[in-house]
Amino acid sequence: MSLAAVASNPSLLSCLSGKNPSFSFKTLLQFQLASSSQNRSKLDVSLSVAFNPSGNFDLSLTGAAEAKPTLILEKTVGFTINYEREDPYDNRELSEFPDIRLWFVRHDALFPWFFVVLDWRAGELARYAAMLVPHQMSMTKGIVFNPEALELLVLNKVFIVHAWLKQQKIPKPEPKTSDMARMLGFGIGEEFFNLIEKHPVNIS
DSSP states (O other), X not given: OOHHHHHTOHHHXXXXXXXXXXXXXXXXXXXXXXXXXXOOSSOEEEEEEEEOTTSOOBXXXXXXXXXXXXXXXXXXXXXXXXXXXXXXXXXXOGGGOHHHHHHHHHHHHHOTTGGXXXXXXXXXXXXXXXXXXXXXXXXXXXXXXXXXXXXXXXXXXXXXXXXXXXXXXXXXXXXXXXXXXXXXXXXXXXXXXXXXXXXXXXXX
16 A cells, blocks of 8 residues: 555544544454365465454554464465454445554564465465555456556565565575466566565565
8 A cells, every 4th residue: 555545545544543443453363273175285374363343453463473484484374354344234345444454554564575475376365465455346357456556566575575585595486486476467587586686685
């Protein structure tokens, strides 16, 4: 989400200021290991995120901070979002709720490499990106991203994920990084990876 989008979204700004109780929430992030239903060799991780619109504004995380990145990389990650809608007739998608998007914006700031561990085949990458990129919902096409915003996000993640994989001493990080970008509709050529090697990003 661009700064301009944040500035023009009064609901999100009210979340940041904590003045709108209808969008305040308390979250708990838990790691739960489950056997793969598709006979995968790797375990799946289900991240259960519970939102309480009437609770206190709290962006605390548990579980993720203690988990080693290499351990998460060995697994397939997906999100289960439990959201209590104040209006049962509210048909908005979860990515349209400002407080949910704010949680994911903060989560992405804490773990900018998280794209690479999501369950791509289950559509988790697109759903996660929808929390960060302006988009529209189409009855026929599903999520339709703002193309310029999505391109900027993908390029940002290519720099970050490639650097993070190298930091974790993962052999040949280029194919994994390229596959991640391709899942969102972008091809990354060898020339771009050469540029990254010349101007590496330090992931602290």
